[in-house]
């Protein structure tokens with residue numbers, strides 16, 4: 001009998017699942033419901049859309065022909081409001097319902113802005129998550145000179161870069177003592193802060209917003225908790241990404257911060273799967289408690305696994321659960337596992353880092369001599385090998401001595417390996433020795449085509 005699959009969420013996890021289902025079963029019915037009106041796009045490119053470095057054209061991961069060619073019914077601009085798992089049915093905001101044999105929830109997360117005195121008067125504090133956010137910010141930039149941004153993690157840094165690259169004066173209010181404290185120690189933060197400052201971004205540490213100043217329903221400044229008045233016409237406030245799970249009340253699907261899934265991406269209901277930023281893994285080789293890891297490549301892989309398992313395969317997600325990879329002001333950054341332990345009992349190996357003359361920083365985190373975490377800033381050449389070591393619970397002494405020398409000994413920094421992070425999905429892409437400026441490279445994960453530049457060749 002023809003199977004009927006429904007996917008909620010038209011992001012990378014949902015799209016990859018749909019593609020995988022179609023590859024495994026040419027006859028089944030596939031429906032994707034997404035509350036954004038656009039076909040699938042590459043979200044990490046949004047900062048570049050804001051700053052005008054790319055046109056909307058470059059954002060599309062799939063066009064409408066993809067859905068037609070793969071016989072996928074796309075219900076875009078439609079929101080799911082309820083799941084009735086005992087009836088195998090989902091309800092949409094417009095009153096329609098959809099029946100399913102198997103269901104994937106790939107609804108990602110939403111950025112919640114913090115609330116401050118004055119924000120209720122404006123309701124127009126910006127964050128960057130969707131194309132519509134990007135268009136809204138772009139429009140505001142036309143009549144703005146300066147911006148204030150408050151927040152801590154990489155989504156905050158993305159917004160700051162987008163605003164700065166658009167020619168605005170940007171002041172960054174950092175509530176703590178460093179950037180992205182979940183993964184970064186002070187030395188790593190220092191390197192990135194230096195880059196931000198070189199771009200003219202002013203950073204105020206341990207500072208938040210005391211009050212937003214609003215005139216004629218538009219922001220014209222903020223007063224910081226240090227009682228400093230800062231002019232701005234754009235205010236960005238970025239809190240952590242909150243998984244979109246509101247519609248799951250009474251669904252029978254177990255949630256914590258996100259949707260709890262096992263390593264086959266199955267939820268507590270036996271024909272409902274979840275993948276991507278909304279999924280929280282019950283099993284993790286390192287962490288004791290389930291975590292959500294906001295990462296493009298992870299959503300891609302989890303979508304692929306969920307899609308395969310929805311068609312009867314039995315594939316497990318066996319990646320290191322917490323990996324973050326991004327670029328800040330052109331600096332590549334990868335954190336794997338426990339990269340910034342907050343409790344005692346861990347040993348840190350940093351070789352010759354930090355070094356005053358180079359903007360590179362690498363470290364390994366060991367627990368009882370087993371490698372449980374790593375951080376790479378500015379040069380990520382060994383990150384792939386170290387990820388494998390962490391996944392396989394290797395002890396420090398089992399790691400290849402030549403790899404450790406290349407990683408930590410500055411005199412041996414000349415490596416036969418050349419590579420860079422894909423600007424979209426941040427996959428590490430090697431460049432062959434004979435590559436030349438202008439050669440084309442296609443990322444195998446997200447499919448974006450890139451020209452080799454001098455910077456990539458080092």
Ligand SMILES: Cc1cc2nc3c(=O)[nH]c(=O)nc-3n(C[C@H](O)[C@H](O)[C@H](O)COP(=O)(O)OP(=O)(O)OC[C@H]3O[C@@H](n4cnc5c(N)ncnc54)[C@H](O)[C@@H]3O)c2cc1C
Pocket residue numbers: 008009010011012013014033034035036043044045046047078079080081106107108109128129130155158244247275276277278294295296297299324325326327424425426
């Ligand atoms: C500005 C920015 C920069 C980023 N940079 C990086 C980076 O450098 N490196 C990296 O690894 N990751 C980066 N990310 C994160 C990465 O984009 C996400 O991890 C990835 O997009 C998650 O994919 P997903 O499919 O799980 O969710 P999403 O891409 O969020 O897709 C989920 C979709 O489901 C829709 N939806 C939600 N609720 C409903 C509902 N009830 N009904 C119907 N549809 C619904 C949402 O609107 C959305 O369209 C960045 C993200 C942003 C916003």
